[in-house]
Amino acid sequence: MLSATDVDLYYGETLAVRGATMSISRGEVAAIMGQSGSGKSSLLYCLAGVVPVSDGEVRFEGRVLDYMEDEELSMLRRERFGFVFQYGELLPELTVEENAALPLRLLGQRKGAALAAAGEVLGRLGLGKLRKRRASEVSGGQSQRIAVARALVHKPTVVFADEPTGSLDSANAQAVLGEFLAVARSQGTAVVLVTHDAKVAARADTHYTMHDGVLTADDRVTT
Template identity: 70%
Template sequence: MDAILRAEGVDLFYGTQKAVNGADFSLRRGEVTAIMGSSGSGKSSLLYCLAGVLAPTNGSVSFDGVAFSKLSDDDLSTLRRERFGFVFQYGELLPELTVEENAALPLRLAGQRKGPAHAAAGEVLGRLGMTELLQRRTSQLSGGQSQRVAVARALVHRPDVVFADEPTGALDSVNASAVLEEFLRLARDQGTAVVIVTHDATVAGHADSRYTMTDGILK
């Protein structure tokens, strides 16, 4: 099957420091891929290049056969909003919004009306065991609960790819395992491809394929 996401010869410099060195990467539809590496290895920098958040210094990244460099800023923003999802280590939720409102945010930003957007968010949150907490402020949640909301927000609009940067790094082992399993089950159920950046071999063990990054070099 052809790759939905592909990077070829990607370099990324921060000033004179080379964070990513000639990375080649491919991801198929529905595939879960882990990028492993220690802190400072460049794996998060590569993830942000793959997601179109950072533009590589050299090389190219393409989605569905179209290079990011060929897209306008507005088109690239629309691509990230409508076809990508993101899960971060600490959730990055909006504390002034409820659980339901946070999870529905991608749909609301895409112009969907409140009723259908909240119904879709409620369905995903229900599959993550959060039905009783829909109206709670996210500032009142535990770490594991917050990360479930972040997972729901990443998947609610049924994206083609989810980018997860150390998605369980802030959780204890019990919560980490539960959230990760639910995240990947939901992603696989809807055919979403997932790129997970992690330093944890246990997390990487859930992936279909694995890369290792050392000093900016991806293998």
């Protein structure tokens, strides 16, 4: 469903990703582990079509992302992809449900239907009672759950998660990750998860390790 073949990425003269090759099936959870500066986030952004590769190619459902027009690629990211970042990146002036509904609103869905869909996902993540609160009024763990709801509300084909629990304590991290993966798996959504935490990576179906820009595949595990 999603693949990278011999991907290189340069920032100026600095090689951030070198010859990365991987593939992800529909509904699969893949973890890319590595220390800070190893290139794992750079590879994630290449896979998501946010950063164009310097060499090699990334394909989604058989199509090369770099061959797409900008408008087509932007629509792909809005319709088929979801994103979760380390610090949630919520809009503080909006309510919890308005934040979670943003992908649907950007796709043109009416406000009432979008908020209803957001409420359903928020309920599955234990946030149903917080729907009307401002995002600025919730805790860090709750904020990250809202970000997860926003990434999943439009039932994307794949979610790209960059250190999604990195800002949380260990208890909150495991709870948020468990809820995130449970909803993703129930929807058949694939997840590409970047992390430096072995406990987080252990929840994935497939493990990769990134070191100095070089990606290696570990043995496939069943969770």
